[in-house]
Amino acid sequence: MPTEIDALKAELAALRQDLEDLRLEFPEALLEGDIATEQVTFMNRLACQVFRCTPEDVPHMTARDIFAETDYDRAHAETRQRIERGLTEGQGKGYVRSRDQDLREFTMRRMDGTHFPAETHSTFILDASGMPRRMRTLVRDITARKEMEARLEELSFRDPLTGCFNRRYLDTRRADLEQEEAHWACLLFDLTGFKAINDTYGHEEGDRVLQSFAHFLLRLHRSNDILVRLGGDEFALFISTASHDDGRVVADRVIEDARSQSPAAVSFGVALRLPGEDVPTALARADQEMYAAKGLSLRRAKH
Numbered sequence: 001m002p003t004e005i006d007a008l009k010a011e012l013a014a015l016r017q018d019l020e021d022l023r024l025e026f027p028e029a030l031l032e033g034d035i036a037t038e039q040v041t042f043m044n045r046l047a048c049q050v051f052r053c054t055p056e057d058v059p060h061m062t063a064r065d066i067f068a069e070t071d072y073d074r075a076h077a078e079t080r081q082r083i084e085r086g087l088t089e090g091q092g093k094g095y096v097r098s099r100d101q102d103l104r105e106f107t108m109r110r111m112d113g114t115h116f117p118a119e120t121h122s123t124f125i126l127d128a129s130g131m132p133r134r135m136r137t138l139v140r141d142i143t144a145r146k147e148m149e150a151r152l153e154e155l156s157f158r159d160p161l162t163g164c165f166n167r168r169y170l171d172t173r174r175a176d177l178e179q180e181e182a183h184w185a186c187l188l189f190d191l192t193g194f195k196a197i198n199d200t201y202g203h204e205e206g207d208r209v210l211q212s213f214a215h216f217l218l219r220l221h222r223s224n225d226i227l228v229r230l231g232g233d234e235f236a237l238f239i240s241t242a243s244h245d246d247g248r249v250v251a252d253r254v255i256e257d258a259r260s261q262s263p264a265a266v267s268f269g270v271a272l273r274l275p276g277e278d279v280p281t282a283l284a285r286a287d288q289e290m291y292a293a294k295g296l297s298l299r300r301a302k303h
Helices: 004-025 045-051 069-090 143-156 167-177 194-201 203-220 244-261 279-302
Strands: 029-034 040-043 103-109 115-126 132-141 184-191 226-231 234-240 266-272
Touching (some): 069 103, 167 279, 184 279, 234 244, 244 266
Antiparallel strands (some): 226 234
16 A cells, blocks of 8 residues: 555655656756856757757757857856855855846857857756756847847938938947048038929929939949938938048049939038048038038029
8 A cells, every 4th residue: 555655755756757847848948057067967848949959969068069159258257257246145155046137148059050149047056055056047049139129220220211321320330430540531412402392392302302312322332331311411421442542533433423423413522531530520521612612603603
């Protein structure tokens, strides 16, 4: 006859099996590892799918196998920092868990060598003395989220009407443009009589003119140039060049094309970057040249 102890043992064994089944079939990628050796000790089914490995591969995997080389050192250092912080808070009585949710982002590596962005949530498994011995981590592949964030960021950098970059994007590129050795020319364009087009034919026609001119400039600019709609009917084209003289040659060629092929009448100003000059200063010089040219054209028209 089974005794009460036997029944309790059977119930305990069933509970353990249920917990093991839960670990294995948990609806997120779950893995465990030994802190001292960095050996991966467990991956559930979904984790094996995420890392494209088999259960037989797991005993041979370490932290270096699942983190991208660029992120392994950071993951290692942050784990040690968490342990030291928890032990300090424990004041010699063991590890004290943080109340904060430990969400981090890393680039991780699959068994086939490909990389993916991941969000991790880790907790420590403590031994009888209260010391962290193993680490349990949920891993979420956030590739789709990162792609969406990249698309949203791209949209935030673009003028929705013309597809040109906007001032916000130009601000992000200033560090590159203002490097000491950077050579570029700033070409500023302003559509002539644009207000009259809006007033006479309506804003829909004005938008069509802006789009047509922007597409014209997009055909002229090279992959490493930056075309920005500054606002209204004003555009700036930053042309990357090898030298100051080269900048003048390229700028003259673009201006000649604008004179002969532009789908709309346009005024322009050119500023070749001076040594140490920042973007706003170059834009201001191009703007001054453009308005000086406009004044000259008006005086000629009167005579």
